[in-house]
Structure formats: structure tokens, C-alpha cells
Amino acid sequence: MTAETTAIGVDWGTSSFRAFRFAADGEMLEGRRAQAGILAIDAGEFEDAFEELIGDWLDAAPDVPVVLSGMIGSRQGWLETPYLPCPAAVDDIAGALVPLTLARGRVIRLAPGLSVRADDGIPDVMRGEEVQILGAVDLIGSATATVCLPGTHSKWARVESRRVTSFSTHMTGEVFDVLRRHSILGRGIEHAAWDEEAFLEGVTRSGAEGGLLHHLFGVRAAGLFGDLAPEGAGAFLSGLVIGHEIRAAAPVDTVYLVGEEELVRLYREALRVLGHQGEAVAAHAAACGLFLIADSLGRGGGR
Amino acid sequence: MTAETTAIGVDWGTSSFRAFRFAADGEMLEGRRAQAGILAIDAGEFEDAFEELIGDWLDAAPDVPVVLSGMIGSRQGWLETPYLPCPAAVDDIAGALVPLTLARGRVIRLAPGLSVRADDGIPDVMRGEEVQILGAVDLIGSATATVCLPGTHSKWARVESRRVTSFSTHMTGEVFDVLRRHSILGRGIEHAAWDEEAFLEGVTRSGAEGGLLHHLFGVRAAGLFGDLAPEGAGAFLSGLVIGHEIRAAAPVDTVYLVGEEELVRLYREALRVLGHQGEAVAAHAAACGLFLIADSLGRGGGR
Numbered sequence: 001m002t003a004e005t006t007a008i009g010v011d012w013g014t015s016s017f018r019a020f021r022f023a024a025d026g027e028m029l030e031g032r033r034a035q036a037g038i039l040a041i042d043a044g045e046f047e048d049a050f051e052e053l054i055g056d057w058l059d060a061a062p063d064v065p066v067v068l069s070g071m072i073g074s075r076q077g078w079l080e081t082p083y084l085p086c087p088a089a090v091d092d093i094a095g096a097l098v099p100l101t102l103a104r105g106r107v108i109r110l111a112p113g114l115s116v117r118a119d120d121g122i123p124d125v126m127r128g129e130e131v132q133i134l135g136a137v138d139l140i141g142s143a144t145a146t147v148c149l150p151g152t153h154s155k156w157a158r159v160e161s162r163r164v165t166s167f168s169t170h171m172t173g174e175v176f177d178v179l180r181r182h183s184i185l186g187r188g189i190e191h192a193a194w195d196e197e198a199f200l201e202g203v204t205r206s207g208a209e210g211g212l213l214h215h216l217f218g219v220r221a222a223g224l225f226g227d228l229a230p231e232g233a234g235a236f237l238s239g240l241v242i243g244h245e246i247r248a249a250a251p252v253d254t255v256y257l258v259g260e261e262e263l264v265r266l267y268r269e270a271l272r273v274l275g276h277q278g279e280a281v282a283a284h285a286a287a288c289g290l291f292l293i294a295d296s297l298g299r300g301g302g303r
Numbered sequence: 304m305t306a307e308t309t310a311i312g313v314d315w316g317t318s319s320f321r322a323f324r325f326a327a328d329g330e331m332l333e334g335r336r337a338q339a340g341i342l343a344i345d346a347g348e349f350e351d352a353f354e355e356l357i358g359d360w361l362d363a364a365p366d367v368p369v370v371l372s373g374m375i376g377s378r379q380g381w382l383e384t385p386y387l388p389c390p391a392a393v394d395d396i397a398g399a400l401v402p403l404t405l406a407r408g409r410v411i412r413l414a415p416g417l418s419v420r421a422d423d424g425i426p427d428v429m430r431g432e433e434v435q436i437l438g439a440v441d442l443i444g445s446a447t448a449t450v451c452l453p454g455t456h457s458k459w460a461r462v463e464s465r466r467v468t469s470f471s472t473h474m475t476g477e478v479f480d481v482l483r484r485h486s487i488l489g490r491g492i493e494h495a496a497w498d499e500e501a502f503l504e505g506v507t508r509s510g511a512e513g514g515l516l517h518h519l520f521g522v523r524a525a526g527l528f529g530d531l532a533p534e535g536a537g538a539f540l541s542g543l544v545i546g547h548e549i550r551a552a553a554p555v556d557t558v559y560l561v562g563e564e565e566l567v568r569l570y571r572e573a574l575r576v577l578g579h580q581g582e583a584v585a586a587h588a589a590a591c592g593l594f595l596i597a598d599s600l601g602r603g604g605g606r
Contacts, residue, residue, distance in 0.1 A: 115524075115528075118511055118512065118513070118521075119511070119512075120507075120508065120511050121530070122508060122511070122518075122521040122524070122525055122530070123521070123524045123525060123527070123528045123530065124517075124520065124521065124524050125524050125527060153520060154516075168513050168517045169517065169520040169524070170513075170514070170516040170517045170520065171486070171516050171517075171519045171520045172516050174486055174487065175482070175486070175516060175519065178481055178482065178485045178486050179478070179481065181485070182481045182484070182485045183474070183477055183478070183481050184477065204423075205423065205425060208421055208422070208423050208425070209421065209422075209551075210421070210471050210473075210551050210552075211473070211515070211547060211548070211550070211551025211552075212514075212515050212516070212547070212551075213457075213473040213474050213475050213478060213515070213544065213547060213548050213551065214427075214471045214472060214473045214474075214548075214551055215425075216474045216478065217427065217456060217472040217473065217474050218421075218425040218426070218427065221418075221425070221426045221427050221428050221472070222425055222426060224426070224428060225418075225426045227424070227425070227426065241516065244514060244515070244516060245514070245516050245517075247514065248512075248513050248514025248515075248516065248517055249513075249514075
């Protein structure tokens with residue numbers, strides 16, 4: 001290690017583990033990735049896995065803050081941390097980190113999740129995405145923004161004055177997957193195929209009369225009439241649910257997208273079709289957010 | 304048989320077989336039901352099954368019209384019949400019946416389905432429900448009505464001057480079932496339980512901001528916070544999707560409901576919560592519709 005490590009950050013989610021070590025100015029000195037998501041690890045085995053994955057970093061930088069975010073702080077993770085109600089900024093998260101002492105005596109800190117309640121009292125939650133969102137806002141250099149993390153459970157967040165003021169989760173990816181695998185729609189879908197035009201048609205269709213439950217049946221009916229080939233049906237369905245998500249989220253300004261490259265591309269296309277603007281954020285939003293929290297902690301924000 | 308049979312009608316769907324024989328005035332002389340839906344019968348075995356189920360009726364009434372409706376006329380059924388475009392009345396259906404000659408020489412007639420196209424060209428289809436809808440309209444004695452058949456694929460039809468002028472299918476029942484069995488929501492649902500209050504809360508929630516894909520995640524988030532018990536989560540989810548269906552269908556007058564008693568009760572409740580009026584139609588709407596078609600055929604409507 002040439003530059004000195006001043007902080008270690010870990011984004012430990014359901015299906016993946018990503019660790020970063022940072023220099024004092026926030027520069028990422030090294031990143032490490034593993035398919036060691038929390039679902040792949042038995043309860044009681046988290047510390048062993050953690051030591052195996054970045055024990056050498058802990059040895060080499062014995063005094064720097066170590067911050068973990070993501071589903072590692074859930075009931076199914078290492079230690080359940082609370083949900084911090086919105087609005088929440090980096091300093092609020094740093095102030096709510098939950099310490100955990102390793103067998104070697106080292107203290108590491110797990111981030112809380114965020115929660116928000118709709119006007120009718122129904123809650124929404126996130127764990128890990130808040131770190132990416134606050135990192136993204138720092139990367140784009142704007143204190144106010146709409147940030148979207150598309151995926152299995154897409155997150156849409158509103159950030160004002162560098163605080164997450166509200167957010168909503170949409171089960172878009174999971175609904176798409178469950179429908180194509182387990183509903184009658186799957187029979188008309190050639191799963192390996194992709195048809196970009198059909199995707200865009202699905203996005204457009206999301207604005208027609210009748211709502212999502214009706215539009216879903218249209219995938220089948222259009223297939224029966226030969227209007228939609230099996231090679232395009234999966235893409236049409238994808239466009240339909242993504243279109244419904246975007247219409248429901250109703251963005252009022254540029255949507256900053258954080259996520260896997262191809263999915264971000266699809267959301268940018270869908271946003272364009274619906275008259276909105278989407279911009280991809282550099283992929284290291286999680287790393288940036290983790291550094292900001294560790295840095296806040298170092299400046300006393302978390303004391 | 305005391306009164307003379309003048310027509311035989313069969314509603315042969317995916318999961319059930321229902322046959323009726325009628326007197327000249329439309330009175331149902333006898334009904335017969337079997338779990339012999341088309342999915343339970345191998346291709347090539349339909350005639351044997353048909354003879355077994357009502358061969359004695361055919362023997363006893365050798366000259367009366369025999370009309371079949373439902374999925375029996377689909378690609379997976381006995382003989383594929385076309386879809387008749389809306390608007391369509393009883394006489395139109397009678398005129399589009401597809402004859403099929405049995406081994407015994409008897410001619411029976413399969414009803415077409417109905418189709419409609421949205422403004423953007425996406426089609427919708429039904430097979431069998433059109434007979435129930437036209438039967439229901441006759442039973443309620445109104446030439447103009449909104450008719451809803453709730454279920455796996457709910458149908459909403461607009462009838463004007465005794466013609467089905469438009470309709471829409473909503474995958475409500477199937478989406479509910481697939482989500483509770485195959486999505487993450489299933490983990491928070493006690494499947495055997497029902498909570499009427501939670502159902503009504505789900506209906507109300509359907510009108511909140513954020514759209515269906517967001518509201519679905521609320522089932523999980525409310526469960527995490529203990530706001531929604533597993534005993535109520537299934538009912539809440541049911542109310543949510545039914546509420547979204549009704550809001551999308553946006554009825555402008557009384558909704559006449561045809562279907563299984565408990566489901567009709569739930570839709571009436573949901574309609575009431577959303578400020579609409581629902582009325583149950585007597586369960587023999589299919590029989591009534593089949594008689595009307597056979598009667599039209601007898602009067603030359605189908606010649």
C-alpha cells in the first residue's frame with residue numbers, strides 16, 4: 001500500500017459484497033468484490049466471512065473507521081440496525097451507526113436503514129441504497145436531485161439540501177420476473193430473446209387507459225393475435241412495468257440513475273420515451289457514500 | 304323429462320363443465336356440472352368426454368340446437384373458433400357459431416369469442432364471458448349496463464343496446480396468486496387467514512400516490528414495522544389489487560357482478576369503499592345467455 005488508508009467501507013447486500021479502502025481525500029485506493037451476499041452466509045458465520053474477505057485490510061490499517069451498509073444490517077444479516085426516519089443526511093447516518101466489536105477487539109460500524117411514511121401511514125424502507133443515493137448526489141455536485149436505483153425493488157429518492165427527504169420503492173424487477181416465470185404470460189415469452197422496439201412499445205403502452213393489471217393481459221392478447229412475437233414479448237412486458245414505475249414516480253427534473261449499466265440504459269430510454277431526462281451516475285456511488293459517512297465520523301459527526 | 308327440451312347449452316371452460324337444457328320459454332329444466340374443464344381433457348378426447356357427460360340429453364332431444372361456449376372454442380379446446388369483433392349482440396354470436404358434426408351425425412355449435420382493440424391497437428379477448436354478460440343484461444332487464452366478472456382474469460364489459468360495445472381484462476386474480484406464492488410478499492402472509500378490515504384498508508390504499516408497483520412493496524414494509532400482521536397481509540394484498548382494478552375500470556354507473564358468491568361480495572365491498580354501487584346478478588347468467596343464443600338460432604338469427 002503506497003497511499004495511507006484512512007477509512008474502509010463495505011457495501012454488503014443480499015447477493016454481493018463490495019469493499020473499498022480510501023485515502024484521506026476520498027480517493028479509492030482499492031476495491032474488492034465477492035459473490036458473498038448475506039443470503040450465501042449462514043447466521044453466526046458473518047464475522048468469519050468478514051475476516052476472510054478483508055481481514056488483511058484490518059491488519060494493515062488498525063485505527064481507521066470501518067463502515068458497513070446494506071442488508072448486512074437487516075434481520076437476516078449480522079446485526080439488525082434501526083431505520084432512521086427521513087429526512088436524513090450523511091451526518092445523521094454517521095450519528096446513527098451501530099458499533100460491533102470483533103473478536104480481535106476492533107470496532108466496526110453498521111449503518112442504519114432509512115424509513116419514510118406516506119400520508120396514509122404506510123411505511124417504506126431502504127437499506128444500503130441511501131448510501132448510494134447520498135454518494136450519487138455528491139458525485140453529481142448538486143444538493144437537490146431525483147435519484148433512481150432501478151432493479152428488483154427500484155428505489156426513487158428525492159434529495160434536498162443533501163438530505164434524503166422522501167423515497168418510494170417499486171417492486172418492478174420482481175414483478176417482471178415472477179410474472180414471466182410463474183404466470184400465463186410466460187407461455188408467450190421467448191426468455192432468451194430481446195427486442196428493443198417491443199421494449200419501447202411496452203413503455204408507451206403504460207400510458208394507455210386501463211391500468212397495469214389490464215395492460216398485463218394485453219401481452220397475452222397481443223400474442224394470441226400474432227401482434228407480439230414471443231421474441232418481443234419479454235421486452236414488451238419489461239417496458240410495460242418500467243413505464244408504469246416511471247409514470248407513478250412522476251419525476252419533475254433530471255433523474256440520476258445508479259445501477260447496472262444495461263438496466264440504466266433501459267431506464268434512460270424509457271425516461272426519454274416518456275418525455276423525461278435520465279443521466280447515468282458513475283458506478284462508484286456506494287463507495288463515495290461510504291467515504292462520506294466515514295469522513296463525517298472522523299470529523300466527529302458520528303460521536 | 305316432463306317438459307320438452309327445446310335447446311341444450313354448455314359452458315365449457317378451463318376448469319369446469321356446466322350444461323343446461325331448456326324449455327321453450329327459457330326455463331332451465333336441468334343443470335349438470337362436472338370438474339371436466341378443458342385442461343383436464345387430452346386433445347382428441349373431447350367428443351368422448353362430451354358424450355359421456357350429456358350423451359343421454361342428446362339421445363332424448365335429437366333435434367334441438369346444442370350451443371357450446373367458453374374455452375372449449377380456444378386453441379387448447381375442441382375446435383378453435385374465431386373472435387368476433389365488438390360491438391356484438393346475441394344475434395351476432397348466433398350468426399357466427401361454428402358447426403361441428405359428432406360421430407353420431409349430430410351437429411353441435413361452438414360460440415366464437417369476442418375481441419376488441421384499444422385506441423393504440425392492442426387487442427383484448429374473451430371466451431365464454433360474453434355469454435354470461437349478455438345473459439346478465441337480460442336478467443337485469445336493462446339494455447345498457449356495466450358488467451364485471453371478477454376472477455383470475457377479471458372482465459369488465461360495457462353493454463349498450465344489448466350489444467357488448469367494449470371490454471377490458473384485468474389479471475387481478477392471477478397477479479394476486481402469483482405474488483403471494485412466488486414473490487417476497489408471500490413470506491409475510493399467513494395464507495389460511497382472512498382479515499376483512501385489512502382487505503378494506505388495501506382497497507383504500509389503492510388510491511394513494513405511487514402506483515401499484517409501489518403499493519405492493521408497502522405490504523412488505525408495513526409487515527416489517529408490525530403495522531400489518533401476517534394474518535391480514537393476504538387480505539390487504541387482495542384489497543390492493545382489486546382496488547387498482549376498480550379504479551382503472553372507472554365505472555360510471557352500477558356495476559353488475561357475475562361470479563362466485565364470496566368474490567362478488569368482496570367486489571361489492573370494494574366498490575362501496577371507492578364510492579361505487581355493485582349489484583350481484585343471479586348465478587345462472589351463463590345459462591340465460593346460452594338460451595338466448597340457441598333461441599336466436601331457432602328464430603333464424605344464426606342461419
